[in-house]
Amino acid sequence: MQMDKSINVLGEPLVTCGDTPVTGFFRDGKCNTCAQDKGSHTVCIEASHDFLEFSRAKGNDLSTPVPEYGFSGLKPGDSWCLCAARWLQAYEEDHAPRVHLTKTHIRALEIIPIELLKQYGMDLN
Helix, strand or coil, rough: CCCCCCCCCCCCCCCCCCCCCEECCCEEEEEEEECCCCCCHHHHHHHHHHHHHHHHHCCCCCCCCCCCHHHHCCCCCCEEEEEEEHHHHHHHCCCCEECCCHHCCCHHHHHCCHHHHCEEEEECC
């Protein structure tokens, strides 16, 4: 698997999203991606209680620990590389979490317009 170039949505080098718990398609702490990343785990979010409940209701429980995969579960305030389509769905249903633009991979723009990301950008607001 060859990783796509590590550039964020602002055209700068991609910054680490989170390592507690470790995140990213490659589990390298960054929202890096490649052709095999069908979910486009490219949006670095700050998890909120509202978003975690929304995600659980949609069948993707991110807050329950899964020790066999070394996953401690997310809690509000944690950073996580989220699938771009899931973020867009959360936005469309009024549950979008805030975004770290410097930590969000440029490939997220294939799914989410930059204007939407900027509205939720923690780096700008």
